[in-house]
Amino acid sequence: MRTSLSLLAFSWATLVVVLLLLRFMNEELGGYIPLLVAGLALIFLWAAGVYRLAKSLEERMMRKVPR
Amino acid sequence: MELLPVISAAAAEAVALYLITKCRCVLAPDIHKAGQPRIPKIGGLGLIIAIPFLWLLWNPVSRVAVAFFSVPLVMGVVGLLDDIYSINEYVRVAVSLGYPVALYAVDLMPRMIYVPLIGRFSDALLVGAITVASYLIFSNAVNMFDVVNGVVPFSMSLIPLSSLVYGVVADNEIAVYLSIASLAASLVLFVFNAYPAKLFNGNGGTHVLGAILSGLFLYTGASTFVLIAALPYIVNGILIIFSSRGIKGRDKLSRPTKVVNGLVYPNEDSRGVLTLVKSIVMDGPRDEWGIIKAIYALFLASFALSLLTIYLWRLI
Numbered sequence: 035m036r037t038s039l040s041l042l043a044f045s046w047a048t049l050v051v052v053l054l055l056l057r058f059m060n061e062e063l064g065g066y067i068p069l070l071v072a073g074l075a076l077i078f079l080w081a082a083g084v085y086r087l088a089k090s091l092e093e094r095m096m097r098k099v100p101r
Numbered sequence: 102m103e104l105l106p107v108i109s110a111a112a113a114e115a116v117a118l119y120l121i122t123k124c125r126c127v128l129a130p131d132i133h134k135a136g137q138p139r140i141p142k143i144g145g146l147g148l149i150i151a152i153p154f155l156w157l158l159w160n161p162v163s164r165v166a167v168a169f170f171s172v173p174l175v176m177g178v179v180g181l182l183d184d185i186y187s188i189n190e191y192v193r194v195a196v197s198l199g200y201p202v203a204l205y206a207v208d209l210m211p212r213m214i215y216v217p218l219i220g221r222f223s224d225a226l227l228v229g230a231i232t233v234a235s236y237l238i239f240s241n242a243v244n245m246f247d248v249v250n251g252v253v254p255f256s257m258s259l260i261p262l263s264s265l266v267y268g269v270v271a272d273n274e275i276a277v278y279l280s281i282a283s284l285a286a287s288l289v290l291f292v293f294n295a296y297p298a299k300l301f302n303g304n305g306g307t308h309v310l311g312a313i314l315s316g317l318f319l320y321t322g323a324s325t326f327v328l329i330a331a332l333p334y335i336v337n338g339i340l341i342i343f344s345s346r347g348i349k350g351r352d353k354l355s356r357p358t359k360v361v362n363g364l365v366y367p368n369e370d371s372r373g374v375l376t377l378v379k380s381i382v383m384d385g386p387r388d389e390w391g392i393i394k395a396i397y398a399l400f401l402a403s404f405a406l407s408l409l410t411i412y413l414w415r416l417i
Contacts, residue, residue: 035395038380042399045336046329046406050413053218053325066224084336085343088375095383096369 037091045084052076103278106158107285114151114289121146122299127185129301133249133360133389143184144294145305148286149177152309155282165320168201168210169279173312175200176240181305197308201236205229217267217325217414235318240311242334245341247307248378249393250298254291256333256400257310258284260317263330263407267323270411276321283313296393325414330407333399337377344375363388 059072121141128139156170179196182188204210213223214231222228247253261280268276290306293299302310314334318327328335357379359368364386367379381387381395 035381035384035398037383038377038395038399039402041336041377041380042332042402042406045332046403046410049329049332050218050410053216057219060220066222066227070227070230081339081343084339085375088336088340088380089344091380092367092375092383096367 037095040091041084041088044087045080048080048083052080103159106155107281109158110151110154110282111285111289113154114147114286115292117150118144118147118289118293118300122293127303129303131250131298131301134297135363140298140300142301142303143181143305144290144300144302145177145181145184145307145309147290147293148306148309149174149181151286151289152177155286159278159282164209164211165275165279168204169313169316169320172201172204172236172316173309176236176312177305177309180303180308184303184305197240198233198237202233205232211320214319214324215322217323218410218417219325232319235315236312238338239315239318239331239334240308242331242338243311243314244304244307246334246337246377247302249296249389249396251291251295251393252396253302253307253310254287254294255397256331257287257314258291259400259404260314260327260330261287263326263404263411264317264321264323266408267326267411268321270415271322273322276323279317279321283317286313296390326407326411329410330400330404332403332406333377333396340375340377340380358382361386365389365392 055076056069056073059069063069063072121143125141127141127143129142130137130139152170152174156166156174160166176197179188179193183193201210205212210232212225212228213221214228215221222231243253246256261283264276265280265284267273268280287310290302290310294302294306314327314331318324318331321327355370355374356368357374357376358365360366365378365382365388366386367383377396377399378392381392387395
């Protein structure tokens, strides 16, 4: 349960940061196209970060499992 | 608050699902149970029967109602046909994506979206892209997570609570109605699909609930909070897509877990495919009910996080 809860907490905290960054960009950038491009890039980075954390947690847990 | 559509839809759905469990038609094996009992896999039919009551007895002509209820109806019918006749994958995807695109193109969908914490958007291209992406992402994310009894209708009974709280806080009557309608339809299905399941949701059920989740995201004004309440779906989808290097059918992925003497273990030979269920059993093997309880806990935690986010939104 700890692994999945860590993933959920990390996803939420980083997603809120992404949303606040998009809020700032929405106020500062003129037009939708730059916001769309920045939004897609940020969301991809967020998803990649969630995956990287899950992968490193998996590798750590698998090292503990006796073979 | 109009309760007549909600009560009549819940009653019609309950009767339909009860009759499906009695008729014992379109069966599939429950592979996690001893002896693999065969149970009906057309739970989606109950939702398809409930939707016209929720839609036509509320507001048949408004854009929000047409978009919110007709898309799940069309996706549900396609999913149900797939459950019964196994229709071609390309036809299924073409109809499921083509219908919302056509509806948007003929101006029968709202062209404005409010994203709490970011802002309000009304650019036709941007809103169109978000609308289509939302249906694509949520219907697939829900379908990918329908792996154990009760999880999908349970989550869909919690997520609308998040948009309901937003609707009450923001005094948004549409959000309140759409949330209660979604909650009622999901709760009735949950009674029949909860562990040990009397019927499966099937593709019909998961496609309807995925489209309802998209509708809650797009048309209640609570998109940010709905997204956070649905985080386990999103995280599971991210893990599968990134670890399998793209979008692949379930049958093309090696199993991320293995079952030994009724207990589920992570599969070390699964060539790197990662799912949320695998991350749950990484901490220790669990039986089916143990996995279900862990997933319930994750959805309860994400619901609490969505409430915390509503609080943050009120502060700034």
